[in-house]
Amino acid sequence: MKRKTLGFLQKGLVFLAAACLFLSGCRMTGEEPSETTEPYEEVSASTIKAPKYIFLFIGDGMGYSQLQLTADYLGLSETGEKKPNALSFFSFPVTGNLETGNAESFCTDSASAATAIATGTKTKTGVLGLDADGNRLESISEKLKEQKDFRIGMISTVNLNHATPAAFYAHQSSRTLYYEIGGELLASGYDFLAGGTLLETAGKNQSRVSLYALAEQTGYQLAWGFPKNPLPTGAGKVWLTASKTDAKGALPYQLDGCGDFSLANCVKEAIPVLENDQGFFLMVEAGKIDWACEANDARSMIGEIEELDSAVQEAVRFQKQHPEETLILVTGDHETGGLSIGNRENGLKTHLEVLAGQQISFARYEEEFIPQYRKQNMDFSSVQTELVEWFGIGEGGLSLAEEEWEQLKQAYEATLLSTESSRTPLIQAVRDLIAGKAGIGWTTGQHSGEPVPVFALGVGAEKFSGWQDNTDVFRHLADLTGVR
Numbered sequence: 001m002k003r004k005t006l007g008f009l010q011k012g013l014v015f016l017a018a019a020c021l022f023l024s025g026c027r028m029t030g031e032e033p034s035e036t037t038e039p040y041e042e043v044s045a046s047t048i049k050a051p052k053y054i055f056l057f058i059g060d061g062m063g064y065s066q067l068q069l070t071a072d073y074l075g076l077s078e079t080g081e082k083k084p085n086a087l088s089f090f091s092f093p094v095t096g097n098l099e100t101g102n103a104e105s106f107c108t109d110s111a112s113a114a115t116a117i118a119t120g121t122k123t124k125t126g127v128l129g130l131d132a133d134g135n136r137l138e139s140i141s142e143k144l145k146e147q148k149d150f151r152i153g154m155i156s157t158v159n160l161n162h163a164t165p166a167a168f169y170a171h172q173s174s175r176t177l178y179y180e181i182g183g184e185l186l187a188s189g190y191d192f193l194a195g196g197t198l199l200e201t202a203g204k205n206q207s208r209v210s211l212y213a214l215a216e217q218t219g220y221q222l223a224w225g226f227p228k229n230p231l232p233t234g235a236g237k238v239w240l241t242a243s244k245t246d247a248k249g250a251l252p253y254q255l256d257g258c259g260d261f262s263l264a265n266c267v268k269e270a271i272p273v274l275e276n277d278q279g280f281f282l283m284v285e286a287g288k289i290d291w292a293c294e295a296n297d298a299r300s301m302i303g304e305i306e307e308l309d310s311a312v313q314e315a316v317r318f319q320k321q322h323p324e325e326t327l328i329l330v331t332g333d334h335e336t337g338g339l340s341i342g343n344r345e346n347g348l349k350t351h352l353e354v355l356a357g358q359q360i361s362f363a364r365y366e367e368e369f370i371p372q373y374r375k376q377n378m379d380f381s382s383v384q385t386e387l388v389e390w391f392g393i394g395e396g397g398l399s400l401a402e403e404e405w406e407q408l409k410q411a412y413e414a415t416l417l418s419t420e421s422s423r424t425p426l427i428q429a430v431r432d433l434i435a436g437k438a439g440i441g442w443t444t445g446q447h448s449g450e451p452v453p454v455f456a457l458g459v460g461a462e463k464f465s466g467w468q469d470n471t472d473v474f475r476h477l478a479d480l481t482g483v484r
Contacts (some may be wrong), residue, residue, distance in 0.1 A: 034191065050481050051327035051459040052279040054144075055267075055315040056473075058117070059308050060110060060164055061290030062326040063335030063452050069298065069440065070305040072341065073352045080349075087309045088316065089330045094456040098470045100449065107449040110290065111175040113333035113470060114167030120474030128181065129171035140166045140474050142188070143483040144281050151280040153192035153270045154185075157263055157304070158250040160195040160286030161185060164333060168283055168317070179203040182430040188220050192282070193220070194240040194266040194272045197249035199445055215239060226260040226269075233272045240266065248365065251360040253288060265407045266312035271318055279325075292361070293337035295423065296431050296442040319458055327459045329473070332452035338443030343436065348438035357392015358434065360428050365390060371423055374416055378452035380409050383426075391430055398437060408433070422432040 039285040059066070067087065068396050102112035103122040112123045118139035121131050132325040144150035156165045164244055166172075169188040170181045178200040185193070201211045216222055221236060225243035242251050242261040252258045272282035285334035286308040292301035312330055319326040342401075344349060373383060387408070400408075411429035418424060422443070435442060454473070456464040463476040478484075 003013070012144075015164075034436070048457060049324065051329070053275075053279045053318070053322060054283070054477065054481075055284065055312075055326070055328045056117075057284045057308060057312055057315070057328070057330040058114070058164060059289050059305065059330070059332045060158075060285055060287045060292045061334065061336030061337070061447070062286070062308075062332035062373075063448075063450050065339040065341060066289065066293065066301060066305060066332075066335070067453065069339065069341055070302045070351075072350075073302050073355060074306070076352050077356065087305070087312075087347065089309065089312050089328075089455045089457075092328070092330070092457040092461070093453040094461040094465050095465045096454045096456070096464045098331060098454050098473070099451050099468070100470055105449075107447055108334050109175075109447065110163035110333055112169060114176060116416045116470045117333065117473045118167045120471045120478070122471060126175050127173060128166050128175055129169075129194050130173060134173065134296040136171050139168045140477045140481075140483070141190070141281050141283065143478070144279075144481060145189070147483045148481060149278045151192070151274040151276055151278070152188070152190040153274050153280065153282040154186070154190055154195075155263065155266045155270060155282070156195040156285040157307075158196050158291070159199045159248070159474075160193055162287060164285045164287060165283065182286055186211065186220075189218075189237070191236075191280075192270045192292055194238075194270065196245050199249060204313050215229070229337050231269050231273050233275060235273045238273050240269070246365050248290070250288060253292065253300045253363065255300045255359070256364045256467050260266075262310070263307050264314050267311045267314040271314070282315075284308075287312070290336045291331075291363070291413040293335075293339065293442075294445050295362045296337055296435065296445060297362045298339075298435065298438070298440055299355045300359040300363070302355070310380070316457070321340060323458065326461065326470045327354055327461060329454060329464065330456075331473070331478050333456040335448045335450040335452060337445065338441075338448045338450075340441040340443070341439070343439055343441035345436045346439040351436070352438055352440075354392075354434060354438040355399055357398055359390050361390075362431065363422070366427055367423055367424055370415060370421075370426070373412075377416065380412050383412055384408075386428065391434065392431065393433065398434070400433070404433060 038041060071084035071086055075083045076087055089430060100113055102108040102110050102125060104124050109125045109126050111126050115123050115128055119137040121137050123130060123132050131137055141152045145152050154165045159176050163175045164179045172181055172185040180200050198211050202208050212222060219237050220239040222239050224241050231238060244259055246252050246254060251261060270282055274282060286304055289301055289304045292304055315328050319328055384394060392398050408429050411425040414425040454464050460480040
C-alpha cells in the first residue's frame with residue numbers, strides 16, 4: 001500500500017511540475033527579467049499570516065490559449081522571432097488550475113462561475129449569489145466587510161451591474177435584473193467602484209429612480225471620467241464611471257483607445273482610497289476579454305490581456321511595499337471561444353504577424369462603419385479601401401486571391417440586406433480570413449468548459465497550487481482571513 005501511495009504521489013508531483021513549467025515557461029528568450037517579472041520570494045509557511053490586502057484579478061473568458069496567444073503575439077511583435085514574451089504574472093511563484101463547470105453544466109456562464117469563485121458554491125446558469133435551490137449566499141467580499149471591516153473595491157472594464165462583479169454583492173435569480181442588481185450594489189456600501197455605465201439605470205421601462213441619483217443619496221462621490229488629480233487616502237466612498245464608452249456602456253477596447261480610464265489607472269487610484277489599518281479586498285475584472293472572444297476577435301483580445309497585465313503590475317508594486325501582508329490572485333472565470341493556436345487550414349504553421357494589420361475592434365467597425373455603409377449603400381470598391389486601412393486586408397497588407405475578394409463582396413452584399421448590428425456577414429468573413437491565415441482557430445462564439453489557470457503571489461499563495469475547483473478560491477480566502 002505504501003509503495004502504491006508513494007508511486008501515486010511521485011506521479012502527481014511530476015504532473016504538477018510539468019504544469020508549472022508550462023505556465024511559467026514562456027520566457028525562453030534568455031533576457032534578464034524586468035522589474036515586474038523578476039522572481040518573487042515565497043513566504044515561509046512558518047511565518048504565514050492572514051493577508052491584509054487582497055487583489056483578485058479575473059480575466060473574463062481568459063483560458064490557457066488566450067494567455068499563450070498573447071505571449072506569442074507580443075514576443076513576435078517585439079523581436080520579430082517566434083518566441084513568446086511572458087506576461088508579468090507568469091513569474092508568480094504559485095500556479096494552479098481551476099475547473100469551471102456549474103451546478104447543471106460542465107460549461108458555465110459568467111454569473112454562475114463568478115458566484116462559485118465569490119461564494120464557494122455551485123449554482124445554476126444565470127444565477128447570482130444564490131445556490132441551486134435559491135438560498136442566499138454571502139460572498140467573500142461581503143463577509144470581509146461585515147466581519148473584518150475591510151474596505152472593498154470593485155473595478156470592471158464592462159458594466160458594474162454585469163454578471164462577474166455582481167456575483168460579489170448581488171443575490172438574484174437572473175443576471176438580467178440589472179436595476180435590482182444595481183440597487184444591491186448601492187446597498188453593499190462598497191468603498192471604491194470604477195467601470196462602465198450601469199445597465200438600465202432607471203429600470204427596464206426607464207420609470208424608476210435613477211441608480212446614480214440614489215448613489216449620491218447614499219454617500220458616493222460620483223465622477224464621470226478619470227480624476228485629474230490623484231484621489232486622497234481614505235477619500236470615502238468613490239464611484240468612477242468612464243465618460244467614453246462603447247455602445248453597451250463598457251470601456252472601449254484598448255485597440256480602440258480608452259484614454260486615461262484604463263484598468264491599470266483604476267487600480268492605481270483604488271489603492272490609496274482602500275488602504276487602511278483593517279485591510280482591503282479589490283476585485284478587478286477584465287470583462288472585454290470575454291466579449292472579444294465571443295466575437296472571435298483575437299487582436300482585440302490580446303489588447304485586453306495586455307491591459308490586465310498592466311493592472312496586475314500596479315498590484316505587484318504595492319505588494320513589494322507590503323510583502324508580508326498582501327495576496328494577489330490572477331485567474332479567469334471560464335474560457336470563451338474555444339480558441340486554438342493552429343488550425344486545419346495552416347496545419348502546424350502560424351503567421352501571427354497577420355493580426356498586426358488590424359487597427360480597430362470588430363465591434364467598433366460594426367458600430368461605426370456598417371451603419372454608414374447601409375445608409376449610403378456604399379459600393380464595395382470603397383469598402384475595400386477601408387478593409388485595407390482597418391484590417392490590413394488587400395494591397396500593402398494581407399494579400400487575397402480573387403475568389404477570397406469575391407467571398408468578401410458577397411458577405412458585404414448580404415450585410416447590406418441584413419438588419420444585424422453585430423456579427424454581420426462581412427465581419428464574419430473578415431474574421432475567418434484573418435484567423436485562417438494567422439493559423440488560429442475558434443470552435444464557438446460562446447463559452448467552453450475548459451479549465452482556467454490561477455496565478456498566486458504573496459501571503460497564502462501556496463493554497464492555490466495544483467488542480468482545484470473554482471469554488472476553492474472562496475474556501476482558501478475564507479480560511480486565510482478567518483471569516484465564517
